[in-house]
Amino acid sequence: MMRRTIPLVATVSALALTLAACSSGAASGGSDAADDGPITLDYWAWGTAQEPMVDAWNAAHPDIQVKRTDAGGGTDSSAKLVTATRGGNAPDVAIVEYNTLPAMIVAGVAADISGNVDGLDAEFAPGVWSQVTFDGATYGVPQDAGPQALTYNKAKFDELGIDVPTTWDEFADAAEKVHEADPDSYITTFAPAEFGGFAGLAQQAGAEWWSVDGDAWTVDFDDDASVAVADYWQDLIDRDLVLAEPLLTPEWNAKVNKGEVLSWPAGLWAAGVLYGVAEESAGDWAMAPMPQWTEGDPAVAFQGGSAVVVTTSTEHAEAAAEFARWMGTADEASAAQIEQGQYPASLAGQELTLESDAPLLTPEQDDYWQVAAEITKDTIPEISWGPNVNVASSAFQDAMSAAVTNGTPLRDALTETEAEVVDDMTTTGFEVTQK
Template identity: 45%
Template sequence: MTPPTPPRRRHRRKLGAAALALALAASLAACSSADAPSPSTAASASGPVTLQVWTWNLKGGDPEAEAIIAKYHQENPNVTIKLSEVGGTSDTASKLLAADKAGDTPDVVQLEYRAVPAMVVSGAVKDITADVASVKSGIDPNIWALTTFNNQVYGVPQDIGPMALTYRKDLFDKYGIKVPSTWAEYAKAAEQIRKKDPDAYIASFAANQLEFFAAQATQAGAQWWSTDGNAWKVGIDSEPSLKTADFWEDLVKRDLVKVEPLLTPEWNAQVNKGKILSWAAAAWAPSVIYSVAPDTAGKWETAPLPQWTPGNPAVPFLGGSAYLVPAKSKHAKEAAAFAAWLGASDEGSKLQLTLDIYPGGNAGRQATLTHEPPKLMPQQKDFYQVTDQVIKNTTIPVTWGPNVNIAQSAFGDALNKAALDKTSFRAVYQATQQAVVADLQKSGYTVTK
């Protein structure tokens, strides 16, 4: 499924329908130059170029990253890659918008998928459809959909987050608890764990994980953001979404999950002690757990994510990132070629395994099937078979809106307070809906029911 192009802000003055359509088409064309070479492309083709790359996976000085860059330079001696780490997605997105305004952008930028729509509607990134046409077969369509709008590609997927449940197999076995295949079974397992060990919980409840709750709603049949022609629709307070809120509110009120942010000293200690027994996240979770609880290695396994609808294995991705080419890159053609090689070519995709990430490219995915399982579960030889099957079932796209930051501000602290005070989660979702809609309208977007 390919999401439509995110709608842009409407003009402040009134426009007729035909004029509005022309304005939208013109603004899209202005930030999309895949069909025509940019002036810098012809100039750079005759000599060496240096690509400025903003990234956090490829860190200058790391042997694995340096080996990847060296390999690319060996095959493309006229291209020099200069790596810069400018922070996570929020920082990088803000800095890119500022750089775009100043007319001095990098050539390649790494962003999480949730930030891509905002960059598209701002015109800060380039349509690279034509540039990646030759490598389209290197990535499955459901993964390309993460960076594709109205059949236009704005980034090359790098890593992905197939959602799964990583759990303490030894303690589940000890307590006689069945690995849940549905969220109803998950709630029952949570009850059993509290009875078996009053100090243990099936999981923590981290209210600030906006992406997780958006993914939960999506799995249940909701879309927090979606497009309707030239307008946005917001479904944070839709009934399928609110039912997931009810589910977690019930677990919190019954003290079946521990209200605790992820990766705090307390959370780390509880994981090490065997008092937090699972994490519903993505295939990258084992490496995170191993980094804080290496002594628990061999006690964990990963299973498919529990289902809201029994028998429906479809889940969305959680997290992951792509490489995009800023609209004002001075070497856009070479930048797109580097992004395509890194994410979609057989060679680049396989090399990403050395970075301890889950590659989005087919060759990298195929290579995982004969790869050693994560250090957290060296005994689970079918780990990558399990997660690869999850990817095949990951057919539900999460559409992010241009104001994810507003949702984050309205949602996280309010939900944490509701969890601590045992008050309504629905009210938080409804208030977040109102804040997001109000911001979209204030910013000049059309919002429909």
């Protein structure tokens, strides 16, 4: 039985939080239900689970109706939230990934909802709740967690006689066997824009890109662990054993559907995404623990995971906070997440998985959620995220994409990313050192 979840801890300095307190509002107490009709909340959220979750909310709450907009995932959505907040047209509520929440606080996007979530911390493991609390204030309600795992096309693995790799060395050997058996097929994709995915793999290897001591930050993107991970993928790219291209393009989706991309090392949410682009292959797939950098060390990082935040722009803070609470804790919300392959952040939702069918992509894997629970218990504790993850993500995407296009070393892209991150933090007023 799943007992606890240890997620990444996003850390911001006192300076960052002071700036946020000056620029962001707080959700107020009391009810803001309209007297002349239902309230309509605008909600920005991506992912296949969101539509059934919102539908369930709307059916049960006729006085507070929610209109969902898919504004893009991850950093795309966060960047748009900052722009919309500055332009005065932000939504009432939004999904924000844990690693970008510090930046959303500093930018004045996420409101302090402490007064609306009293006692809610008991619904979550302490580490999960710590992802949304900073300097004693709460800025969101956790919705899902994304420990990294290997989602793979079991039917193709079986057809090719390939065992599920348990180490990254075995993964490289399997990549060679796949491509030898079918030159059009690859074991996976190295996607240069996947900042969160690479970060998770680097953290699994021991990297820590940001650390803070008081108000003094250390930034180290090209540490030995990160460089080793970059060199690993460089070797596979150079030998044409993995695809080096973006994910979720029409071309990539077609390859997944044809069985030419056989796995995706990513957060547990990958099953839902793959089902959305390759529904006809449902039943062919399974999920296993992530390969290990060091044999016998099962530690993995979280990739993604998100919270529902109330924005400082809303005129319906009470209703927005009520919606956020429901999305993070209601059984109906958790059930919709589970069906789509998301792993709920709440303790009750995680327990509910053990009574649930496997995700739609992997209907024949009876132990899916048991495996997920074991993976979650092995996640890495207290990885720090800096206050400018959005800048880091953009710099990483640009540098890695250029490296893949130009054939230059991936390790150099890490150095370029670090330089941009340090420059941005220094310009903003943070005390920064580099190792």
